[in-house]
Amino acid sequence: MKKIFIALLSICLISTNVISQPKDINSMTKEDVLNMPYDKLLEMDLETVMRLADIVGVSMDELYEMLLNKDVSSASKKAESSFEAPLSTTVLSSDEIVQSGARNIEEALRLVPGMIIREKTNGNFDIHIRGNDNLPPDNMFIYSENTMSLVMIDGRPVYNYVNGGTFWECLPISIADIDRIEIVRGAASALYGANAATGVINIITKRPDSKDLSINGSVTGGSQASKIANINIGQSINTKLGYRVSANYEYMERTTDLLYSLKMDSMYKVQDLFNEMDPQLPWIKLTDPGDGNGLNKYPHTNIARDKWGVNGGFYYEPNGNIKTRFNLGSQYSDVLSTTFGDQVTPLSTRVSNTSYVDFSGEIYGFTTQVNYNFGYQDVVKGDEGFKVDMNVLNASGEYDFYVKGLNIRPGVYYQNATYDDSKHLSTVGNGFLNGERELSSIGGGLRADYMFKGIRFIAGVRAEKYNVNSEIYLPFQLISTYNLNDKHMFRANYSRANRSPFLVDTYADFNWDRSARSYPQQMKFTGSQDLELAKVDMIEVGYRVKPHKAVQVDIEAFMTTTTDYGYLSPDSVVGNFALVSTTNVVLNNSYTPIGLPPTAIPAPAIPEFVNMAYQNIPLESKQYGVTANVDWVVNKNLIVKAHGTVQVTKLENYCPLNTNEIIEAMMKDAGYTMTVANMMGQTPPNIIPNMNNLPTGTSTTTFFSADNVAGPGVTLAPYPSMLAYSTTRPDSLISIEHSSTPSFYGGISANYTAFEKMNIFVSAYYYGAQDFKNMYGTYKIEPKVITNIKVSYKVWNDNAVFLNARNLFNDNKAEFAWGDKTQGTYLVGLDIKF
């Protein structure tokens, strides 16, 4: 009995001893750690605490913060979380872009709130921030280009200063280069200078961050002969020095190899289109006879986009106070997209070959960036006058002062954009510029940023003086934000921004010989050095809220007024239209007309010569809208995002006439009752051509002598414009609702990691109906939903094979006026990352 008692006691003692022994950390569970009292934790050294922290792991809250609150620097030129950003801001991360399956940078922007994105031809997109599309309307396609947003790569503007806007295909980088894209919606010229009028898209490239060689990229192929390849290689050689090289290639074919004829409302093979006769003036071609069979202008109508780019970057950071970067690169692109000229078809070929060198440095609070961009851009291939050599230099310096809680950032800015078309002209005089032309600007800016007890005040102003305009422009921003607490952030913003001058608008001196084409026989395009620059005033209020730790909602309401639009408009008609006696037509071939052949057509009111001048018009665009965005981290495997914008655009002081109608009205004002439409669009009397045997020939016009009409010695002066956008005709200016921007647009996406190796990204982008009106007519763009899905499976580490469907349900409605009926694109590929 005693032995049994001793044995039991021993067991108890041993077991008690075992129980009272501190548990080995390696065998502790999360619950064990969480149940540990503070006193015990405080006795442990840091290393042990860290091991315990590893066992516990970070909570989902940290994950939410990471996913919902990405870093952003474009909203105030310093790093902050997107929840705190004082402007309407969105950050697209590299991972999100790759997972989404976007084929290129442009398409990725469909994931961003407030963006209107239409595919013109396969892979070529029209991109607007919050709309203001196609303004002023009733003109050429060029006025549908977005000239009011500034796209930058690492702070380097990639802007087209010839005509304004962004040639997206000229971006030398691809998705593989990108660390993140920061999008700022709204006027931001006080921060970024001219053209940041409706917003800024700043594409920030990767920096090498590891001594191990890092390689990422993708190879993709699929329908419409799509071939996309890109690669980025980076490495830190040591703690101070790093490098990066990248290359990319994109090839995409159109959904058709035919060209649409605006006049015939029909699709043509290129040679057929260039042999087609004008049905209304059947002795002349639809096209310029100088264009021959059209193959010089349209060498490969099956190709939508063919481009490559190479880039290099060197990074030197000798210490924490000096951080420098030197980038260089080159690109070549050949795309078929909407034309910048006045063509018989909405499309033309655009070829560019450009390069850049870019240095930026942050040195003890002083930030500088200098870049030089050069090469050529053939904006309308095959049309003389559209090919230009470009040289654009940008330089800036900013310095951060800190006085207690106040951050003051003064800056100086310089830009010189020199373009020259003379080397590409058969005769100087045939181009728009006819030599080397320069636009330059010098500016200074000051920005103050102060935070006090959750309230932040930002005031910024910039003064810019251009070499061609007598005014000093003063874009500004006044912003206040208030963090009620960690869950609610309010902000208000009043800003003014402006566009820069463009070379063609400023210097155009172009004579367009339209012999053997429809009237007028001669047109002249005249630029002006005194144009006011389009200006945007914006009031915006925003609210960010986290109703739940996994949800972030952003709501922004905006009101903008845009004025001082520039416009290419008939300015005067040379008076010899009054002198036209007859137009003689000489036919080269015989045909069987029904009626009499057109030997002589009386044409008293045909304008022989029209001067088109770049001028300011009193048009005002007022825009009101609300954008909402919801990011929801459902769980660590599923992130759902949705965004939508409701907006309306109203035009005031709008003249509802297109170019031809303005000329017609000018003639009416001059006392002629025959209209341009009658004269230019009418089948000559008694002629109904046999369409199976169209006539070819030339027309010549004879004139009355001025002496006969106005009396001996009287010179007929050009008849000036007294209509349209003229204060002498205020009755012609009206107010309308502008419907080139959809009243609703937005998107939704779900990023689902089914299991560790498989990711599924589904997204849909929607826009409502639009009426696109230009000088060729009105095109109704129907509502469309573009659904995309990418399924990727990691076969080895982070290297994944994928299936990617763009426009999954093959909705082939044209997204842009008279653009291609874009179809579904089905791709397979490999994402590389190691």
Next chain:
Amino acid sequence: MKNKGTILIIVLTLSSLISKAQDEKFKALFIYNFTKYIEWPQEKRSGDFVIGVYGNNPIAKELEIIAQKKMVGSQKLIIKQVDGVSACMGCHILYIPENKSSIVETIMNSISQQGIVLITDKTGFAKSYSGINFVNINGKQQFEINKKHIENQGATVNSGLLSLGIIIE
């Protein structure tokens, strides 16, 4: 059904609070432990030892618990909620939560040689601003350490701390 919904919301809210608290608890423990590896300039080795927390953040409550139980050497540990740059001046350690990151640059440039070790909670901030920066790597709480930023404040850091953190230069 309605009751079940209410219970679910309460459970979710509670679990959220607990999980959030666990992050803050360990960050507070880290911060307390950092004091053992850093030597502040002579003029800050007497009087109270002040840990400032910028804005209203739950980590302050966790640090308060520690302050009631522990001292830093012979200095009494004080936790101070600060708002505005001038309020930071007396601190030995200043913790700036992730949601106040926009102030970091301003503060860093206003506190040169003040003996204030800046601790941030935002990816990449140790590179440019802070002495210590919390990071979440593969679901684990770790920290980056930039010796130069600590030394710029007149403080010195023990090699033991460097060996535990991710060194940023």
